[in-house]
Amino acid sequence: MDSTDIRILSVGTALPGPPIDNARLAERFGMPVVWQQWMETYVGTRSRHFCRDLDTGEVRYTLTDLAESAGRRALDAADLTGAEVDAVVMSTASPDALMPATVNMVADRLGIDDVPTYQLQSGCTGAVQAMEVAGRMLRTGDCRTVLVLGADSSAKHLDVTMDIRDVPPEVQINGLLFGDGAGAAVLSTLPAEAAPVLLGVFTRLIGRNRAPGQTVEWFSWGDRATADRRMPVTEDFKAVEESAPKMAIEALDDLLGRVSWTRSQVDYLLPPQLSAKMTARIVEALGLPAADPVSRVAEIGNTGNAIPFFQLEELMPRFAPGERAVGVSVEASKWIKAGYAVEVP
Structure with missing residues (x-):
């Protein structure tokens, strides 16, 4: 290992609210018991977390809220402040808005300023893309520490008033597979012998x-x-x-x-x-x-x-x-x- 190695100093994550299990989804949307059995047998996902309240439709957490929590936990675990971050790279398929970029809203809350920030629009591979971009920045020597974020909220597409029994299966499946959450990692070329x-x-x-x-x-x-x-x-x-x-x-x-x-x-x-x-x-x-x-x-x-x-x-x-x-x-x-x-x- 040498000084150009990229080390993972810390990781932080955030989930919104309590878990929503399959029985709760079936009850909320009036789905038959066979629907829940199909979910458990063929999909296997038992629960997920949503930013939107299933009963009222209220958005209780924004993507910025989740990413801020994950980013803060990662920085705290690395014993760093926002002022010590040289760049921020975030990936998401569900930003709070097209402008301003969610990454910049998160950086502001974390006390990060006067650094390069990048937001990548991607799906499940987006976090790896963000790590790749961060790695290239670190290897140039222009940055020593980069905060990498990945977050999504599929519940922003969820209409709690709709009758999903009339919704095509290719749309229903998204409500079953996806949950909301955010994660962050501090990548650095600073010496840290025990860090991966x-x-x-x-x-x-x-x-x-x-x-x-x-x-x-x-x-x-x-x-x-x-x-x-x-x-x-x-x-x-x-x-x-x-x-x-x-x-x-x-x-x-x-x-x-x-x-x-x-x-x-x-x-x-x-x-x-x-x-x-x-x-x-x-x-x-x-x-x-x-x-x-x-x-x-x-x-x-x-x-x-x-x-x-x-x-x-x-x-x-x-x-x-x-x-x-x-x-x-x-x-x-x-x-x-x-x-x-x-x-x-």
Whole structure:
């Protein structure tokens, strides 16, 4: 390890409110018992957290609120203040507004100013993209410490007054799979011998000539007249089921080649968090016999850009010197694969 190594000094996460289990969703939206049974059998996600109150529709937490909480926890854990951050990179598919950028609202609350800030618009691979951008900035020597954020709120698309029994399955599935959350990590080239080192970060778009697997609309004032003819969020879950395991295997092979590790040398696997059942399928397909899977999807759902931070937070207390972990991510929007490796020196 040398001075150009990028170290993960700390991780912080935030969830809004209490968990919402499948029984609560079924009760709230008047779904039959068979719907809940299908959810538990074929999706496997038991609960998730929402920024929006299910009874009143009130938004109780903004994305800025969640990202601020996660960022503050990460900074506190690294024993740093906002004034010691050299840059901020945030990824999200659900910003509070198109302008001002949510990253700048979060930076302001954390006391961060007069530094470069970047907001990446992406889905589940966005956090890896943010880490890759932060890593490139750190390797130039212009920055020594970067705060990386990833956050999403799928509940901003949730209308608690609607009768979801009349909603197409490709829209219903989004209310089942996704939960709201935020995560943050402090990446630095400062000396920190016990801190894990981030290696081999990459993302690749592989969606040429392929229809998007997921679409999230944005309706402007001028779109209002026709917006009701379009669903705000749709997902081709069958296409995701077919493509995600293959993309995950490709991402893992690419990542292992970059860091020159074999499958038997991996101690922990941070797999894609699409749904609990899908995650289990992907873990089996990746073929890492010695690796312990680190997954949070069953209890918090697919938290989009926050996923890797929840996994890293779970990993860090158990991560011992000499151990290695790999993170794999796939995104259906326009089909992106990504990966990163972490090692404790």
